[in-house]
Amino acid sequence: MQVFLNPGLIALTLGYTLSQFYRAFLAVLSPTLETELGATPGDLALSSGMWFVAFALMQLPVGWALDRIGPRRTVAAALALGGGGGAAVFALATQPWHLHLAMGLIGAGCAPALMAAYYIIAHDYPRHVFAALSGMMIGLGSLGNILGAAPLVQLIHGIGWRQSLWLLAAVTLVVAALEWVVVRDPQHDGEPPRGSILDILRLRVLWLMLPLFATSYAASAAIRGLWAAPYLSDVFGADDIAIGRATLVMGIAMVIGNLALGIGIRAFGSARRAALWGHAVALAALAVLCLLPGHSIALSVALLGLIGLVGANYSMLMADARLHLPQHLVGRGVTFLNMISIGGAGIMQFASRPLYQSAQGLAGAAPYMVLFLFFLLPMALGTLLYVITPEARHD
Secondary structure, X not given: OHHHOOHHHHHHHHHHHHHHHHHHOHHHHHHHHHHHHOOOHHHHHHHHHHHHHHHHHOHHHHHHHHHHOOHHHHHHHHHHHHHHHHHHHHHOOOOHHHXXXXXXXXXXXXXXXXXXHHHHHHHHOOHHHHHHHHHHHHHHHOHHHHHOOHHHHHHHHHHOHHHHHHHHHHHHHHHHHHHHHHXXXXXXXXXXXXXXXXXXXXXXXXXXXXXXXXHHHHHHHHHHHHHHHHHHHHHHOXXXXXXXXXXXXXXXXXXXXXHOHHHHHHHHOOHHHHHHHHHHHHHHXXXXXXXXXXXXXXXXXXXXXXXXXXXXXXXXXXXXXXXXXOHHHHHHHHHHHHHHHHHHHHHHHHHHHHHHHHHOOOOOOHHHHHHHHHHHHHHHHHHHHHHOOOOOOOO
């Protein structure tokens, strides 16, 4: 993997680390934001959903921008304006709706982070290393999940949550400047790649993948980034330190799962088969959480960690889909599939809010049993459809 270690991809990995951090950090901020701003779990579900929806809506213009103006300018400008600006709005927030605005801006700013790297890897490296390189990047970038757990709690306790957000805004601007300086756009022979969404939709094999793309990432994103905190607090009485440690376990598992992506694909023989087994594990973990949501905090944290471990399912799906995309459709293709994935996560985040509110009248851990079932059933349907997808060529 020596080829990975060039300044441009390292800078993009740092940007993706921020993206992972920002999509997950509300979990440990939720007790503080409820006390300081009166933001309920339902409000934070909306804020978190705004991140995902803004991120998803940006994917189509990002695909165009990668092809037309290149990844360097696309990713640096978006991260500086959206990521840095959104963090500043968050630091100034006095009402819950300010958080919605801030998370929407941050989501838009983070939208090109991973796709710019995918674009460069797909154009500058052989097809057979795409899965390993992208998995390595996601694994290293998933350190943002770890930083958004116990370390963030310690930072907030040390300097306060507003000061922490100002520090994050500054770090985001520094990373954006680094991307502007060191990222290099791929060189194209002749005209830049041309293609459209219609060309992508003509690839019928992708239609069997889309339901799983729309539901796979939603569970780990929503549980890690939002529902883990109220679940552990309401059911087991966990404080913010215990929540930080539990989400740290989930974050570490996400890193391990993605760094082991290449090993997993080789062990199962293909990205498709590895993805099928990964989703089987995710479905089993969600099923046990549904059946035993209040059994013990140890069991729940272990199952949350297992869901984090198979968070690499997204990477395996993308690696499989990449093999079905012709070279001239890579930019539009990966951003379109990422839009489906992140958009599905955002929609399910929004839908989880009224579902949680309607289930609050149920006793004990039952509201969370309903939530876990809500994430399980669509993923199960998507997995069944994915079973009948054909194997891609591995040339």
